[in-house]
Amino acid sequence: MPLPIGILLTGAGLFFLYRSHLKKARLFILSGMVWLFVFSYAPLGNWLLYQVEQRYAALLSPPKEIRYIYVLGNGHHTDEALPITSQVNKEAIVRLTEGIRLYRLLDGNAKLIVSGYSGLFDPTPHALMQQRLALALGIPKEDIITLSEPEDTQAEAKAARAIAKESPLAVVTSAYHMPRALKWFEHEGLTPYPAPTYHLASIEHPHYLGIFSADALEKSTIAFHEIIGMIWQKVKGV
Structure with a gap:
């Protein structure tokens, strides 16, 4: 580094x-x-x-066939004295917001998957924090699948295979993380629609x-x- x-x-x-x-x-x-x-x-x-x-274009208009939107985990710090928007870090918020945008474009016909374990220094699973944020933003609880076990992207890909099986799936993660993330999903035999977000590099305004x-x-x-x-x-x- x-x-x-x-x-x-x-x-x-x-x-x-x-x-x-x-x-x-x-x-x-x-x-x-x-x-x-x-x-x-x-x-x-x-x-x-x-x-x-730049390897994957943004998924501005998701195909109507998508049935699962998997928002990959990121980070948070639990502090009940703060609103949920201050407990989940900004990158995780952007990822979830993109997942919710896709969910609404699909007219609620897809399930939103959030995941992430508790980690060493925080007892609350990241998936639960993302679920709380999604609920606060108006997503029905029955449309949220919460996975508290996956500890990394490889584990998330395995979990996706178990849930989605043959159903069309979109994967939401930061643009810089998408190439490596898709490798894990493809390794599990999945061909998801990439939905990159949280773009940091600018080519138009460098x-x-x-x-x-x-x-x-x-x-x-x-x-x-x-x-x-x-x-x-x-x-x-x-």
Whole structure:
């Protein structure tokens, strides 16, 4: 990942500086700084992420045959003193909102699937939080399928196969995550309609004048994570 690698290089340089190895210190500190500057450059961060996000077009008009809309899990923090919209993180909200948009375009003739386990630091399953949000946004409880067991995308794909079987299925997730997610679903013998959302890279307004920013570094980091994830899938034969 760009930030850890940059910090590691700079840290190694400081270590060599402490040990009075000036040539090595200069090399590592300069390498760390250049590394961070390169991946914090707005056009590069935007371009890297766009290469991942643009693989699947948005599902603006869903086919009427779709019977299940699977909104993949993301994250939340439980705090009953806050509204549900403040407990579910923004990426999860965008994913669920897209699922609900598709549900309404299908005139309620599809089931909305939400999933996600409780995790290590929060006792409430993410699926339950998404169910609460969907209910608050007017989706009937009988049209929501809540899966609290899946811990990752691979497990979500297995759960989808058990529920949807041969029925047409749409998968909603962040645009950057869609290529890797679909690989898992295809590995389970499913051919879902991709419904990417939460697009972060802009090709129409790329913000080239932003030059260096933490936002660009974040985009580079996300792109790195997904590319490494797809490479790992190939290693596993997915």
